[in-house]
Amino acid sequence: MEAFLVSTGLVALAEIGDKTQLLSLVLAARFRKPWPIAAGIFVATLFNHALAGAAGAWLTTLLGPQVLRWILAASFIAMAVWMLIPDKLDAGEQERASHLGVFGTTLIAFFFAEMGDKTQVATVMLAARFPNWVAVVGGTTLGMMLANVPVVWFGERATRAVPIRAVHVVSAVIFLALGVAALIV
Known part of the structure; x- marks a missing residue:
């Protein structure tokens, strides 16, 4: 349960102001169909984070506990x-092939926007940290949904209501604490 809750909280915080959250806003404004957008976000995130979680679990089989501890801390x-460092939505990510429909456009845009993103890297690290990578993937996927789906339904009002800089600072402190804890424990 700890892996699930930590993963959910960290990714939900890390996602606020992230480029995929901005992408949610762009897709919602462009298509105005929240259900297929939310479904596309879910499927893309689940697939992307499942790959990242598997990579994190695989790392634990390659590296000894001491080396893994130092890598995780760093x-x-x-x-x-x-x-x-604030994220910006790249111009090329705003326009995707809309002939795929709302769901397909969202799925492809989110999957590729998430590649190498903070939340994907966090998923790899969390899966390497916690032995239950399925709980990590479930948690990170839920965290992404908690951060992105309200933006799909409530749009720009939701992003203005949350002080993004404060959320980023809190997230940074949590990640720093996890790094220090990895060094100490």
Whole structure:
């Protein structure tokens, strides 16, 4: 349960102001069909994070516990710094092939926008940290849904109501604490 809850909380916080949240806003404004957008976000995130979780679990089989501990600590500390750098939506990510329909466009746009993103990297690290990578993937997927789906339904009002800079600072502190804890424990 710890892996699920930590993963959900961290990714939900890390996702606020992230480029995929901005992508949610763009898709909602463009298509105005929240259900297929939310479904596309879910499927893309689940698939992307399942791959990331499997990669994290695989890392634990390759590396000894001491090496893994140092890599995880450095990764969490680097993630803390990365959280303080605001994301922007790349111009090319706004326009995807709309001939795929709303669901298909969202699925492809989200899957590729999430590649190498903070939340995907966090999923790899969390899956390497916790022995139950399925709980991690479930948690990170839920965290993505908690951060992105309200934006699909409530649009720009939702992003203005949350102080994004404060959320990024809190997320950075949590990642820093996880990094320090990995060094100590």
